[in-house]
Amino acid sequence: MTAYLLRRLIWVVLLLAGVSLATFVIFFQIPSNPAELVAGKNATPEMIANIERRLGLDQPWYVQYWRFLHRAIRGDLGFSYITQQEVAPILLAAFPVTLSLAIGAAIIWLAIGIPIGVLSALKPRSLPDRLAMIFALVGISTPVFWLGLVMLKVFADTLGCFPLGDYMEISRGGFFSWMHHLILPWITLAFLYAGWYARMTRANMLETLGEDYVRTARAKGLAEGKVVFKHVLRNSLTPVVTMFGMDLGYLLGGAVLTETVFGLPGIGGLAWRAIQQRDLPMVMGAVVFAAVFIILANLVVDLFYAVLDPRVRYR
């Protein structure tokens, strides 16, 4: 087990290095001189050369990448070219926003998606099942940024129930204000995911319901409710949990579209601004930050499987 964990962790580090290297190489293709951005409107060529030296921009790309890695290991992601603030604290400050968005949305989509999937599977091809599946299909077919705009137009602009986007910290506006600002983004994001989860839960349930041991349990005369909750649900939710881990991992790295539409100052919006502004240190920071969550989510899911299912051997 320890050896397995160790191997996995080494692989995590290698993956991170790979992701950062690829990002760095992609970004080096963009012809833009950050020194000019830093220098401002009335800079002289001398000033720009000075800044280039200070930022290490006069070095070849691999030297710059090596320096980045060297610093990143100590948690130092450098300074943004645009705001000249340290990257790591900016990311950490943006993280609660993304976290709030992801967790809230996750609670809603689980609370909606899974019950729909379960109830649908129990009465396949009934009218409620069909309606539920169409609802789920509409959910996965809706462009999330457009749904966001529709929500804003209807509930925030026309009805005036909610703010027109923006984030409110709990520490500043209190719990209710925080929630009030996040309900529309939560619902928007959850609508999409609830569709996926309902479909997946239903499919897994149907499959498990067809398994031999379920038939045996029923034949033994076990109450239907007991069959469903004790045997079927537990087994058919395992893949859903896996999926949930991965989805959450992705979302914690920033929901670019949702954050953009609702003007939430989270990781996704930060990354998107940084890419537009050619702010390499910020881009590197945000991409690595997002990749950490994706990779960790994978790791956790794998370990979860290993613990849950003794048949999985530690390769």
Next chain:
Amino acid sequence: MTDPDKHSHDLLLPNLSFRWHAWRRFRRDRLAIAGGIFILFLMVISAAAPLVVKYGTRHSPFQQHMMDKITVGRGQLDVVDDDGLPMGPNRVFLLGADLTGRDVLSRVIYGGRVSLLVALLATGVSLVIGLIWGTVAAYYGSFVDAALSRLMELMMAFPILLLAIALASAMQSSSLLVVILIIGFVNWTYIGRIVRGQVLSLRKREFVEAARALGAGDVHIMFRVILPNLVAPLIVYSTLAVAGNILFETALSFLGLGVQPPTPSWGNMIREGMSYYNVAWWITAFPGLAILLTVLAFNLLGDGLRDALDPRLK
């Protein structure tokens, strides 16, 4: 449904009676038929877009009416008023005008053309990469499979939309071809995994062993013996992938990195109208609705095809 290996056995019998049964099952799925018909309709409209615009909407999707007035009912009205607000849906502009006074309906029609084209071709790109990767990985197994799997893990460790955004920004031009290649490239892992799973379960089967015994080379076995058996699942997953790629293209265009104006695409129409969503809702509402319906149609068709080709899941 999540694990493509699961239903492989049922998809491997491309004989006549299987096809007939599949078609019978598909025919009964009214939603899937509706999806298919909608897609056909969309393709016809897209192919005939210049004619539809000329004789149907009677507005060019590119013609701006910034300074023009039109007669609606009793009055002469500005298409775009002095504060920059365009007119909403009326008898002349059925779905309203956009911020530069262009006909939204004509642009939705032309935008569909672009969005469909990009999504279909990008799916083709993913299919080619995914096929080669999946087949090679699964067929050779051991070291090759391990190496290729690591490569895919690296690919999947990227936040995918950010990767696409970064690639699109790094490319100096945003031509249609670049957009197609980027979307195809960042989405190949989905099809790659499916192909790998299918091939893994196929390569030990009798007919493959037989071909090998007859002295067929690796390339021949991979692409002549195994590949034909993958057609059914690939049709299903490609249909679903098209739905995903339409969403992806519109997202990229929405962020300003996909199809460039003045060429309309559903995504960039929403982008252009976004700053006015609260006062000129028609500019964003209709392209969004078009995306929703189209993606829904592809999903319905994909679901129907899967159910027809794989009766176990029904």
Next chain:
Amino acid sequence: MICKKPFMLIFVTACLVLSCRSGQRATPSSADTGPRRGGKIVLLSQNGPDYLDPALAYLSTSWEILPAVYNGLLSYVKAAGAEGLDLIPDLAADMPVVSSDGRTYTFVIKDDILFGPPLSRQVRAADFKYSIERLFRLNSPGVGFYMNIRGAAEISSGRADHIEGIEIWGDTLTFHLLEPDAVFLNKLAMPFTYVVPREVAEDHPQDYSQHSVATGPYMIAQYVPRRRIILVRNPNYSGHEGYVDTLEIQLGANTLNAVAKIKKDQADLLLDVLPPSEIPRLKGDPRYENQLKISPIGSLYYIFMNLQVEPFDDLRVRQAVCYAIDKGALLKVWSGQGTIAHEIIPPEFPAFEALNLYPGPNLEKARELLAEAGYPKGFKTDFYASNLDPNPRAAEVVQAQLRQVGIRTTIRLFDSSVYYQLLGRPAENIPMGLTGWYQDYPDPSNFIDVLFNGNRITAVRNNNVSHYDNLEVNRLIEKTLISMDPETRKQNWRRLDRMINADAPIVPYLHFTNHAFISSRLGGYIYHPSVGTLLTRLYLKERARL
């Protein structure tokens, strides 16, 4: 309907719990009985200031906040329109004595000014010298304005520690210039030279914005980037500016929410540009008639053509473009925020003179000129713009207009931070595109000299994006810059405006006007053409007793 229930349930509860505030809450009317001291006002800004350090700040939002906290030697008269363009002494006891050759300026510093707590010491002449030298040490974006001071080049290149041309004798401060400069005093009224105490600045080289100590009516009680700035009264301030006790600037809220909040009097003013989609709504609503304030601002939006790139080296081609553009359509793209421009100098400057050398749009004339130039069927070119709304739309409108005379353009959009950097590099050979200029100081030289002087074309950060280089124009600009006679200067700038327009290196199309939406309780709103909103003049109106 199993699916809809939980969905609706959550939704309905949410709406109930958080109480829908649909529509407008009626606001008690406030009577304006003149300036009143006390209270707190709330200002909003999406992105906020770039810095609160006067040496580094270079955004208009920052420049609106800084004068409430800092002072310089001189300031503008606190009034709107042309009246506000005159300079008055601020921390200087009087206007400076200028030598007859126009190269030496001598100030006497007021002797009763204290820095705010916790420093609380007297401001000395040496502080001003330090503050200007600090610009060069920090590579401030403002150093270009002060290169004319003797010794500036040496400190800039690192060959000197101090600026030799700034001398201190007790409480007198003397500037020695290399060349006479009629707008030197305007440059000393820019926030870059606001006085900063050395000991505090040196203690906080990285984050002076967070620890600033200064002389203004307010001091920064709290600055949390991207969240809020709170300004409270500076107890050491002895002047008369500043009505309210507290100014809270909330950062990060988007502009649409800002407007919604101001409608409800939950906030008083948006420091950013109003969202264009709100303008038709606010204009069309009689309730807000008195709350929408339109003020001129010295600015010019224009289409540039690069004379170094074919075929824009041909005057007839450039003139054809001038004739082809329909400026009315572009004004609509900017939601009607401004006046159509045919000239370079903004209308609120005394040197302004209305021109219209290319009345149009006149497509016939444009086609004729193109044919004469050898392009009867037009040509292909790239058209550059920033991606900041509504620039992309303006680019599309120009594209469609040029298409009518056969000029086929490919639009290339860039994020604004990247875009202006690209424009500043002559090597990029950008053929044409959209750009604009906001004054740094209210004098025509800031437009005509900065944007059209051929001697000012530089390898990076070039502002003469048309690469316009007319010897006669250059000579007249240089002559006007060193002329100290206001009337001659005025006449010369007028002549230059006409001369440059005749060469058509740009198509001017818009003088932007600032549209601001203020709360019903806010009084004393003044939009200064150079500084922007004068925060120290804002006050809360008396609540009408019901």
